[in-house]
Amino acid sequence: MIKTGIIGCGNIGTEIGFFLSKSRIFSLDYVCDIDKKSIENFLRKIKNEKIKAVGFDELLQKADLIIEAANKEAASGILKNKNFSRKNKKILVMSTGGLFENISMLDRIKNAEICVPSGAIAGLDAIKAVRGRIKALSLTTTKPIKGLEGAPYIAKKGIDLKKIKSKKIIFEGGIKDAIKGFPSNINVAASLFLASRFKGIKIRIAADPKGKLNVHEIACDGDFGRILTRTENKPSKNPKTSYLAVLSALRALRNIGENLKIGN
Ligand SMILES: NC(=O)c1ccc[n+]([C@@H]2O[C@H](COP(=O)([O-])OP(=O)(O)OC[C@H]3O[C@@H](n4cnc5c(N)ncnc54)[C@H](O)[C@@H]3O)[C@@H](O)[C@H]2O)c1
CATH class of the missing domain: 3.30.360.10 (Dihydrodipicolinate Reductase; domain 2)
Known part of the structure; x- marks a missing residue:
């Protein structure tokens, strides 16, 4: 099982939470949010006792797959965090504005795989x-x-x-x-x-x-x-968020467990 953590327990994070908690490939172990109420709502809906609410740094340290569904500051914070850049982590980023704003740093990253789902667009x-x-x-x-x-x-x-x-x-x-x-x-x-x-x-x-x-x-x-x-x-x-963006994030996660990769 891939140890997974979600940063941002809002709209996209919750849909991903439902998916992960039913998965046979991923275990949803950690969540983090700056808003306590978002975490409470998330845990009430997902109902999985294994999930631990932790701080940003702890999540980056302990999760092998990190899902960012928060905002561009959180995406930037991941790139700049030592726990992320020194280990072989996988990260799925929804707030791609944070990657754009740190493009030089992004191009230097060696020990991580960063996945950008197509989100709300096609092509x-x-x-x-x-x-x-x-x-x-x-x-x-x-x-x-x-x-x-x-x-x-x-x-x-x-x-x-x-x-x-x-x-x-x-x-x-x-x-x-x-x-x-x-x-x-x-x-x-x-x-x-x-x-x-x-x-x-x-x-x-x-x-x-x-x-x-x-x-x-x-x-x-x-x-x-x-x-x-x-x-x-x-x-x-x-x-503000298109439903296609949610579906695209779920597809990106399904791709991890599939042998046939379609598109690129
Ligand atoms: N790539 C795309 O095509 C695409 C499409 C739609 C949305 N998005 C982006 O995905 C992100 C999530 O969208 P959503 O609809 O779920 O938003 P949302 O507002 O429903 O949820 C965001 C959650 O993140 C939390 N949060 C904010 N800053 C945080 C931080 N620094 N650390 C931890 N938690 C934090 C908020 O409290 C909230 O619970 C947004 O940045 C949105 O712009 C991307």
């Missing part, structure tokens, strides 16, 4: 395949108002989301500013960068007051032709 396998040949790459993300509330960029620019009556682009720019301004919304942009390593990704974020879905559109051009992908995602229990 990361193709984008990775054409790395080095890309001439233009863009991501357009459209979300209902609820999915954008609380983003630092909206507060900084004084945007009143309630006044938006029809679909409107509220952000256009590069990846650094997108991740800083929309840390809970735009992990897909970070994942796209990690797959492509293309520095000129153009990001657009639109608010759609009539929309019910989180829509991500990718256009990628080069000498290979054109890749266009579009996912129209139903939100999960957390309106």
Whole structure:
């Protein structure tokens, strides 16, 4: 059994918790969260007496597979932690903005396997395949108002989301500013960068007051032709998080135990 720990007992963490506690390959041994209530809710739902609530450092030290489903600060904290970098750990990262912000550190890691599920988008396998040949790459993300509330960029620019009556682009720019301004919304942009390593990704974020879905559109051009992908995602229990992201994390875990690897 692979000793597993989950950092972040919220929406994605809980769904993963259900999966792991039924698994024959993984044992769910540790959880950690900065919010006591999240841990209590998690343990009440999962009902597995073996699970220990521990601190961040202890989890990194004791778990062999670490699942990050918290936020980009937690993902950065894992990369910077000695317990992680000195041992042969596997880590599945959902808050990929934290990897993007520590890219030089990420490229130096030798003793760990880092897994980035495709999350709320499709086509990361193709984008990775054409790395080095890309001439233009863009991501357009459209979300209902609820999915954008609380983003630092909206507060900084004084945007009143309630006044938006029809679909409107509220952000256009590069990846650094997108991740800083929309840390809970735009992990897909970070994942796209990690797959492509293309520095000129153009990001657009639109608010759609009539929309019910989180829509991500990718256009990628080069000498290979054109890749266009579009996912129209139903939100999960957390309106900022697409349900596809949950399914993608579960798929990444199932892949660990399967001999046939499809896609890359
Ligand atoms: N890669 C993708 O495509 C993708 C898609 C959707 C969501 N996400 C990201 O996945 C992460 C989890 O999403 P969610 O919907 O489960 O969020 P959530 O808000 O429901 O749960 C997050 C949990 O993490 C806890 N937490 C926050 N900071 C922490 C820290 N430093 N240490 C430990 N626990 C901490 C919170 O208290 C909360 O219980 C978010 O960062 C989200 O942006 C990624």
